[in-house]
Amino acid sequence: MRILHTSDWHLGQHFMGKSRQAEHQAFIHWLLQQVAAQQVDAVLIAGDVFDTGTPPSYARELYSQLVVALHAANVSLLVLGGNHDSAATLGESRALLACLGASVVPAVAAAPAEQVLLLKRRDGTPGAIVCAIPFIRPRDVLQSQAGQSAEDKQLGLQQAIQQHYQAVYQAACAQREALRMPLPIIATGHLTTVGASASESVREIYVGALEAFPTSAFPPADYIALGHIHRPQLVGGLEHIRYSGSPIPLGFDEAGQQKQVLLVDVDSLGLMAVTPLPVPCFQPxxxxxxxxxxxxxxxxxxxxxxxxxxxxxxxxxxxxxxxxxxxxxxxxxxxxxxxxxxxxxxxxxxxxxxxxxxxxxxxxxxxxxxxxxxxxxxxxxxxxxxxxxxxxxxxxxxxxxxxxxxxxx
Missing domain, CATH: 3.30.160.720 (Double Stranded RNA Binding Domain)
Known part of the structure; x- marks a missing residue:
């Protein structure tokens, strides 16, 4: 199965008085061309599809056009909520988009099994199981306790997020066993990991709580598709844990970066290859x-x-x-x-x-x-x-x- 991993689109961004509409429109057009040329089975957006919780109408329209175009191409779409996204905004059209082959996970679900999704190939056969984990807010996994120090809160949040990942991963393993198919397991995330290199346009997601999630705390998934950091990079030098980065520079400090999306090939044995696709510069x-x-x-x-x-x-x-x-x-x-x-x-x-x-x-x-x-x-x-x-x-x-x-x- 071939998955296109991308993140941090920030549709609707207003950049120093300038709209990014033309750039995003050009990027989506280019992306659809790559989906066709590379015979992609599914597109995965690891958070921050929108720049704000109340995106302008043109941003919503671009989002809708993407869903329709991928549905027409028989390509699955998985959208994870990010820290810029509003869970309510993403969730309002969730049932409708499901009819068009798009799965939306706007926030942490009540039960771990609800965040386990089956991605299908173009021919409709099962291709991979996904631990679809969006941006995790502290209130989603942790109850605050009186008298805790800042260090205790940070450690408690880190442990709670790790436990959530493990619970969803175990639910994914149970589903794989029930299907009796040797499917690869992919995990997602929208957070900062230890050693990740950020940029000035990245808004810190855990202020005074969790600064960075340790790589060792992730479950043993075959591939972990991350978002939130705009610079494309491997995490801890590991081939299977990656940030795709944003497709367009969202700040002047990102102007010199070669933006990219990632082609991820997986099969029954796990991760086969990760191929970066350089994104053209649409606005210098x-x-x-x-x-x-x-x-x-x-x-x-x-x-x-x-x-x-x-x-x-x-x-x-x-x-x-x-x-x-x-x-x-x-x-x-x-x-x-x-x-x-x-x-x-x-x-x-x-x-x-x-x-x-x-x-x-x-x-x-x-x-x-x-x-x-x-x-x-x-x-x-x-x-x-x-x-x-x-x-x-x-x-x-x-x-x-x-x-x-x-x-x-």
């Missing part, structure tokens, strides 16, 4: 930095980045400026460098340490030597603001100064 992102606060050195980097964009699909830029100058007109200067190039500046960051050095360099000045307008302008220089907002703040401050001067007159 770049981070540009200056090392000495010299904006002139950005000119070459900006020109080079422009070569990756087009008028229809400009490169989204994150610019980080380091230096000892205030550069109160930083936004305007960078926009002048960009000009008519196929680039869009989504974020400008100023190195805070250098801003402090600039203040130290002028420490000999006293407030008596500065006007209120000088103080305000220098404070604004430490922030990165859009030109309209900057102008609005300056105008409001001038009005406030004028009003105070009139009162003193």
């Amino acid at each position: 992102l770049r981070t540009l930095r200056t090392l000495r606060g010299n904006l002139a050195e950005l000119a070459g980097a900006i020109a080079e980045a422009a070569g990756q964009g087009t008028a229809e699909k400009p490169v989204w830029l994150d610019v980080q400026v380091q230096g000892d100058d205030y550069l109160s007109d930083l936004q305007q200067r960078i926009q002048q460098l960009v000009g008519e190039l196929p680039l869009e500046v989504l974020r400008i960051r100023r190195e805070r340490a250098n801003a402090g050095a600039a203040l130290e360099a002028t420490a000999r000045e006293t407030l008596a030597e500065l006007t209120p307008q000088d103080v305000f302008e220098r404070r604004l220089a430490q922030e990165t603001l859009d030109a309209p907002l900057l102008e609005q703040l300056q105008a409001r401050y001038r009005q406030l100064l004028a009003s105070l001067q009139e009162q003193d007159a």
Whole structure:
């Protein structure tokens, strides 16, 4: 049986004022092409299919189109709830989607056997048994007790999650015995494991509780399909425990990653092979930095980045400026460098340490030597603001100064 493992789609993400609709639509189109070309039997999404619990209508529409397209291709779909997903939102259409060959597990079930699913091949024969475990919230598996220390709570949660995995795995083994078929067992999960490398766009799922789940606590499944970490990777160097990663970069720190989905081949003997399929870049992102606060050195980097964009699909830029100058007109200067190039500046960051050095360099000045307008302008220089907002703040401050001067007159 061939399974396509993917996760963390975050349909409906609003990224620094930009919609990801076109990227997600292009990705789903590409995914369906791979499903056909690679003769995939089932698609498994290991959590965070949506970015929020109330996804916009276009995100729901893309989700529905995927279900219909896979049903038409006679390909099974398994969707697990993630920490960004709303269990209620995913669960509301669960019965309807089941009629279209899609299984949805939005949250932890009351009985472990309810999370054991049979995945079928394209020809309708059984192909694998899945321990379908979504994102686990502490309240799903643990009752809080008064007087527990933070360490006790963390250990208790880790043990409770491990016990849940073992219970579902035992239910899967019982189903395999009842079927009397040598089917491989696949487990899923949406959590952070020990040693996993995350990125800035990953929201921690266990705040003050479980930081990372030990690899040794997983059951001996033939393959463990994980989600939540956006960087594709093996866990603990083990071939059978993997994060597929997100299909598109969800933050600028992911821009340099080669995104992928995983083709997982299993048979009666267990895991046969895992083949990464590189996902094309549907929207170029770049981070540009200056090392000495010299904006002139950005000119070459900006020109080079422009070569990756087009008028229809400009490169989204994150610019980080380091230096000892205030550069109160930083936004305007960078926009002048960009000009008519196929680039869009989504974020400008100023190195805070250098801003402090600039203040130290002028420490000999006293407030008596500065006007209120000088103080305000220098404070604004430490922030990165859009030109309209900057102008609005300056105008409001001038009005406030004028009003105070009139009162003193």
